[in-house]
Amino acid sequence: MKLKPWVQSPAAFWLFAAAVLLCGLNYWGHVAPGEVHPTRGWRLAYGFAATALMLASAVLSLRRQIMKHPLGRAHAWTQLHVYGGSLFLLLVLMHAGFRWPLGSLTRWLLLLSGWVTGSGLCGVLLQKWIPRYLTSGLENEILYERIPELISEIQARTANLLQAAGEPLRSFYDTYLAASLRQPQPRLIYFLDIHGGIHSQLKKFEYLRGLxxxxxxxxxxxxxxxxxxxxxxxxxxxxQGALRWWVYLHVPPSLALVLLVAVHGFTIIYY
Known part of the structure; x- marks a missing residue:
């Protein structure tokens, strides 16, 4: 099976697949045959393993923000973040016995674990898909930070262009274009069809050409x-804005998850 177009590191993928298989075999061999309380035996071990993976995955953010001389290659840490985070959710489910928890805290833990892992995987897909989609569908490469500057340049060039234009062209600009050129306008159609979204907006020019x-x-x-x-x-x-807003859907819940795991661990140890 050729994985290269889909995954950055086939070796990391197969290691992850082997870990999932081993976790499944261990669960069905030690836990599934009989009831085991989450605070005992293998289910407790799954909880500790999930916590260790969560902390290891979180190190990627600390590595970027705090460490002046990060340990290891960024690629390896990213693979750990992606596959470790996915394996974390599996271990959480194994710790819960694949059942809906009874307590409010553990329910929130399970929900947040699913949200953080799911949003993380969505982020991976967006980071792989959006850059390729933009480069294959558009003629110009644009830095997000330069967008206000570029819009100001377009407005200035348009104003110079219309100074000696006839009334029909100026009226056309005021009616159909002026509002759009004032600021960036997000459109959902660009997620589905960039070419179609742009060409549908350009059709308005055709009827004026003969007049x-x-x-x-x-x-x-x-x-x-x-x-x-x-x-x-x-x-x-x-x-590009979707990639930036994704951070707010993933990072704050991740921090909340770390806090709830700490509270959960404290209650297990002391109560």
């Missing part, structure tokens, strides 16, 4: 090129 002078047709062509560039900026703003 204006030859000089204004040249200006209309320049205006259309500027508007197309603005639409590409909107596509980058929409899709």
């Amino acid at each position: 204006i002078s030859e000089t204004d047709r040249e200006k209309l062509a320049e205006l259309q090129a500027l508007y197309r560039f603005k639409l590409e900026i909107d596509a980058h703003y929409t899709l």
Whole structure:
């Protein structure tokens, strides 16, 4: 099976698959035959293993933010974060005996574990898909931080272009384009079809072409090129913005999960 297009490290993937298999065999060999309380035996060991993997996965963020001289390669830590986080959820389910917990704290732990792992995997997919999608569907590569600057440049060039334009072209701009050129506009269509989303917005130029002078047709062509560039900026703003907002869906719940695991561990040890 060729995994290279889908995973960065086939070796890490197969190691993860082997760990999942070993966890399954261990669970069905030691826990499934009879009831075992979560605070005893193998189910307690699964809980400790899940905690260790959670902390190891969290080290990736600490490695980026705190360590001046990080240990190991970033690629290896990323693989640990992805596969360790996925294995963490499996161990949490094994610790819970694949049952819905009875207590409020343990229910929140299970829900947060699922959310953090699921949002993490969604983030991996977004980071793999969005850059390829943007480069294959658009003509221009745009840095997210430069978007305000680029929009200001488009506005300035458009103002110069329309100074000597006829009334039909200026009226067309005021009616159909002015509001769109003021600021970036996210559009959900860009997640599904970048080309279609852009071309549907450019159709409005066609009906005006036969109603204006030859000089204004040249200006209309320049205006259309500027508007197309603005639409590409909107596509980058929409899709790159999704990557940035994803962080807020993943990191705060992850911190809450670490806190709840600490409280859960404290209650097991002292009560």
